[in-house]
Amino acid sequence: MRPVEPPWTDALREVDVVVVGCGPVGALTANLLGARGVDTLVVERSTTPHGQSRAFSCDDEALRVYQQAGLLDRVRAEVSVPPLAEYVNRRGRVFARIALSEIDFGYGHPPLHFFDQPRLERALRAGLDRFDHVRLALGTELVTLDQDGDRVNLVLRDVATGREWTVRARYVLGCDGARSRTRAAAGIGLVGRSYAEPWLAVSGAAQPSAVRVEHTTFVCDWRRPAFVSPGAGGTYRVELMLRPGETEAELLRPESVAALVEPYVDPERFTVDRAVVYHFHRLVARRWRSGRVFLLGDAAHQMPPFLGQGLCSGLRDAANLSWKLALVLAGHADPALLDTYERERRPHTVAMLRTSVRLGRVFLTRDRRAAWLRDSLLRAVQTVPRVRRFVERFEFKPVPAYRRGLMAGGRRRGAVGTMFPQPSVLVPGEVGPVPLDRLLGDGFALLGRPESVDRLDRASAAADTDRPAADRPAADRAGADRPAADRAAAAAADDADADRAADAGRAGAGDRPGTDWPVAVRHVVVHPPGTRPSSLDRPRIGRTGERQSRRGGPVERVDVVDVDGVLGEWLRRHRADLVLLRPDRFVYAVATSAGIDRVGRDLGAALRPIRHARPGPGDAAGPEAVPSLS
Structure with missing residues (x-):
């Protein structure tokens, strides 16, 4: 910088x-x-x-x-991971509990962090x-x-x-x-509303022995709802709703702050760094x-x-x-x-x-009777195993998935449009398991079983060998390590190649074996549990002279061992041989070996739509409608 x-x-x-x-x-x-x-x-x-x-x-x-x-x-060094979150009534009785330490959504990290x-x-x-x-x-x-x-x-x-x-x-x-x-x-402009009730947020440093409420806790007291929790690096957070008639000036006095935090942390051993009154909003x-x-x-x-x-x-x-x-x-x-x-x-x-x-x-809930009904109902429904799991496993949180956008078919269908899991895998040259994302690179990645990826690699290599050099896109001819300043010129030449191909009446990549990726795609070969990493090839990443895909950059390949079987099970569940991931780890497409060509063509069309249909520079389609926030 x-x-x-x-x-x-x-x-x-x-x-x-x-x-x-x-x-x-x-x-x-x-x-x-x-x-x-x-x-x-x-x-x-x-x-x-x-x-x-x-x-x-x-x-x-x-x-x-x-x-x-x-x-x-850098970030992990600055966060703490809470094991538990509880919802309690004004007497401190637990009526709902989220066992954070037992939750694994499959994305490679604990579900909650404080910083x-x-x-x-x-x-x-x-x-x-x-x-x-x-x-x-x-x-x-x-x-x-x-x-x-x-x-x-x-x-x-x-x-x-x-x-x-x-x-x-x-x-x-x-x-x-x-x-x-x-x-x-x-x-x-913004649409939505702001909440009328003001809140007091107090944060500071607390000695461990000063903490009276040790877990992340939502205090559902109808008289004064509160949230309290230990944070990262010996910090502590207390947030409380102001009651009708209370003023900001009154509650921000040191003696008022001390009295309010006293049930949760010893004010004598709590150094307040920040105390502020705020309103929260639901605005988009x-x-x-x-x-x-x-x-x-x-x-x-x-x-x-x-x-x-x-x-x-x-x-x-x-x-x-x-x-x-x-x-x-x-x-x-x-x-x-x-x-x-x-x-x-x-x-x-x-x-x-x-x-x-x-x-x-x-x-x-600010009504005493309504609060009693809420507490009783939540305690009762948690005797039903499925409901209890819904609460304890945080299943009410919306899953990371997109309804429409850059994905095969343009809409979510099955796994398409969802975030891909991140298990740990074994890879040659590494000691112990490593997170999958470390091996995916910063672009698109294609994951599949060895036979599927090998078949694709062989077909693409044969097609590249058979294709005259002059007929290959500029991106291929330029080489894997061309300077960044030349990228735009290479892309423009690539567009010209595509135009010439269209003028000649060539139907596209589906007429030849192999896949015509419009951008560089890293191939990740998923080997079953029990495979010895030492028996696999070391990763081929960014080597000068590496075989090129016909429209993207160099074909990079990484062989991994699916230690816990997560990847193999995912492919089986979705009846797929291959899965194409976007750079943000959302699923662009799932495919069989026979259908991967179509995925390459669809991705190319999505990234480079027909020119006469392109919007002008900076144009945006905009949302179809502004949804209600209620």
Whole structure:
């Protein structure tokens, strides 16, 4: 990362992407773009990471996103993993329990993590130091922006001096929070509502012996609902609803804070770092894209905290959009691909918001009789094993899946459109099991049984050998290690090759054996449990001169041992020989060996639709309708 001291000069500056805001979502987005080689400028109004803890929790899907950004070790060092969450009545009697330590959704990480936001932000910003093509401009704010078709013109201002200058970007990502200046500048409104009840959030450091409530606990007291939990690094969090007639000034007095936290932590040994009164919201932006401007995180959606999914949803936004932007900027995909960002993310976010609201209704009962009925009902239904499992295993949380978007057929069907599991596997050259994602690379990946992948490799190699060099796409002729600056030119030549083929009346890849991938696809060969890793070939990744796929880059191959049989069972359950994963680990397609050619053609059509049907630069289809949030 190259720090920027604004303003650089009075001259106009050009950059591929400007990320507005460097909180957790903005910093993570910049890391994902940096890992994919995107020239990125991050602007942040503050000069230091946020000094107080606001966001507090994230889930297994969030850890998987950090993993994709190469930040897992940094983040894991800053989080704690709670074993249990309980719902108790005002007398402390448990009426619902979530056994977090027994839950495994299959994505490679525990289901819940707590963190200290200032330390997390420092870790994420430190990750940017890996990239010379990512620049961070602190003490810089967005003033205005406008679009002229192929670029966004941003006026930025140095907060300290008031001096302004202009930057031109191909795309702008607004990660600047609930009061997003990006959203306002793009003229995008919000729909939904804010809750009238104010809450007091208190966070600080507590000695272990000072903690009186040791587990994550939702205190469903009809007089004053509360949430309390130990956090990462010796921190403790207490959130309580204000009662009618109580004022912010009254409750923020040190003696009031001490009295309120006293049932949960000894105030004499609890150092308060932050005490603030806030309201929570259920709001979603009317649209998440305006031309070349996109909204992510709280700029696009805000939800109640009861499911702990506010930050997680923003991280999912970053994981969904970053790889698509990288493909478009490199010339490997049509800009229309970017329309799938909101098409995929909005329905899932709204489902998560609605679940948070429903959970809040359970938690926020303010009537004594209604609270008694709730407690009695929840205790009773948990005597039914299936209902108890539904609660204890957190099955009410919406699964990571997309209804429509970039997937075979354009719609979710079976496993298509869902997040693929991440078991541990054995691989030659590694000591002990490693997480699957570490071996998938940062692009598309094709997983399958040895016979299926070997058959595909042999057919593709034979087709490449038979095909005249002059008839191969420019991407193949350019070589696996061509400079990044040549990618756009190679992609343009590739388009010309496709046009010539169409003019000649060639039907496409299905007329030849092998698969014509439109982008580089790593092949991952899944061997059954009991296979000795030493008997397998070492991974072939990024070797100069490696055999090329006919339209993508080099064919990379990794052989893995399915230690626990998770991958083999997944393929059996979905009656598949092969599964194609997107860079964000969602399933693009499942196929038999005979049907994989069609998958390659469909992916090519999805990434590069017929030209006369393409939207203009920065155009967006937009959502079909703004869904109700009730």
